[in-house]
Amino acid sequence: MTLPPPSEKPRYVREMFAHTARRYDLMNRLMTLGQDQRWRRLVVEACQLPPGGHLLDVATGTADIALEALRLRPDIHVVGSDFTHEMMRIGKSKDSAGRILFVEADAMHLPFPDNSFDAACSGFLMRNVTDIAATFAEQRRVVRPGGRVVCLEITRPTTPVWRDLFHLYFFRFVPRITAFFSSHKSAYSYLPASTLAFPRPPALAEIMRSVGLREISYRTLMLGTIAIHAGEST
Numbered sequence: 301m302t303l304p305p306p307s308e309k310p311r312y313v314r315e316m317f318a319h320t321a322r323r324y325d326l327m328n329r330l331m332t333l334g335q336d337q338r339w340r341r342l343v344v345e346a347c348q349l350p351p352g353g354h355l356l357d358v359a360t361g362t363a364d365i366a367l368e369a370l371r372l373r374p375d376i377h378v379v380g381s382d383f384t385h386e387m388m389r390i391g392k393s394k395d396s397a398g399r400i401l402f403v404e405a406d407a408m409h410l411p412f413p414d415n416s417f418d419a420a421c422s423g424f425l426m427r428n429v430t431d432i433a434a435t436f437a438e439q440r441r442v443v444r445p446g447g448r449v450v451c452l453e454i455t456r457p458t459t460p461v462w463r464d465l466f467h468l469y470f471f472r473f474v475p476r477i478t479a480f481f482s483s484h485k486s487a488y489s490y491l492p493a494s495t496l497a498f499p500r501p502p503a504l505a506e507i508m509r510s511v512g513l514r515e516i517s518y519r520t521l522m523l524g525t526i527a528i529h530a531g532e533s534t
């Protein structure tokens with residue numbers, strides 16, 4: 301698949317997630333062999349929130365990171381933003397205590413004042429945006445100096461044999477699962493194609509640095525197929 305051109309990507313991405321929303325959580329659990337919730341816990345920990353702190357979960361989708369944050373840290377305040385209404389509707393239905401404030405917004409134009417959060421995080425967002433640097437810059441803007449910006453994304457392994465196995469899994473198996481769970485016409489090929497086009501961890505760290513984040517660090521998980529990046533706002 302060729303990825304949609306930048307001018308069409310936001311509409312394409314929104315439609316794809318709108319079509320996938322109802323089955324998104326189940327699809328995630330299956331494709332990640334149940335590991336995705338553990339990664340979200342690591343994201344919350346990397347946010348290093350102070351007592352009573354304010355967290356922004358950008359592209360919250362069905363709110364799994366936001367809910368994990370409240371489970372681990374019931375003392376904090378959480379805003380979840382996303383531009384796909386259908387994904388957040390599922391998220392709202394899971395937030396029975398009504399603890400999350402859901403805001404419909406584009407990750408590249410966040411409707412929040414400067415320095416309004418102690419941390420911002422995103423899970424599986426950055427592959428989908430048209431400008432990764434601008435998206436990180438927005439998170440840096442809304443997070444107070446010294447607060448954390450954390451990113452969870454898929455990445456490609458580099459170890460020779462494992463790299464080939466992963467390729468096989470991602471290009472043969474994942475499209476079949478996605479096609480089964482999503483009614484969107486090309487969602488099945490978008491995931492591997494967007495992962496191939498996504499910067500490797502050192503390059504992503506460089507992008508974060510370029511927008512003024514500092515103390516950048518990252519770790520890879522699941523044999524180099526998942527990366528969590530963290531940086532400090534200035």
Ligand SMILES: C[S@@+](CC[C@H](N)C(=O)[O-])C[C@H]1O[C@@H](n2cnc3c(N)ncnc32)[C@H](O)[C@@H]1O
Pocket residue numbers: 310313314317358359360361362363364365381382383384387405406407408422423424425428429
């Ligand atoms: C793969 S889902 C991830 C959802 C959730 N963060 C998680 O960990 O499961 C990606 C989400 O990013 C949202 N998204 C993609 N591009 C966006 C943008 N430019 N602005 C806001 N949300 C966006 C989609 O609507 C979708 O809900």
